[in-house]
Amino acid sequence: MVGRTVSFFAAHKYIVYALFTIITIFTLYLTLIPLRSVPGISLFEYNKLGHFLMFFGWTFMLGFSFIIRNNKLAPLFRIFLAGMVFGISIEFAQELLPYGRTASVWDAAADVAGSFVAVLLLWGIQTRYQSYLKPALIKNNINNGNTLES
Template sequence: MLNKYLIGSIIWAILILILTLTPGKSVPDLSIFSYDKLGHGFVFFVLTFLLISGLYENLKGSIRKKRAIYIGITIAASYGFLIEGMQSIIPDRSMETYDAVANVAGCFLGLLLFNIRNKLKA
């Protein structure tokens, strides 16, 4: 059964898909640390936190936290790489390595928030 976190992660993933695959004017950005990269990191930070939290609530057993983390990070990071690859076939969009790096960095920040929240709950 889908809980509020998993429903939120699905809605958020659809929003990411719409925003990143909409044809637009491609403006090359050579800066590694730009607002664009922060945006990429932020959306995957939220996605990963929602995914791991939702999976953690749904999974049972003694290793549920490890499984939730592994599955959540794998799905979110793979989704980030997939979207970057798909952008190469969208008009006026392009695949950018630093965007993929920012996506993955956001995933690990989402994991960090999940761990902090669980420590505060305990």
């Protein structure tokens, strides 16, 4: 089932790009708007879980986008750093905003943890499900680096 899901998203790269864009906008919106503007969603009762899930999704989609766009193994450490920098930057931005948002070390830790778990999942996909990626990538004419070849 995981293999088919990987194959589907590799074959439909624009869905991956759209999801990455939506998650980026959603993450920026929810982390930078005034707290009183956040709708009463029960997920916000579990703030750290929300941070973990947003940055897991953002980092995972960034890495998967890289794989399907470049037909290369994703540079996992750089992708992890991108997720970490994105999360920490948002925390700094919250501290600078004039309407009551504050930076939180624990929010940043949840962001980094979500990014780390996403990179672990990307590593698993790259190592275990590589054969599901190849046919879709070749069909999409993304075969420019041939680095997914075994």
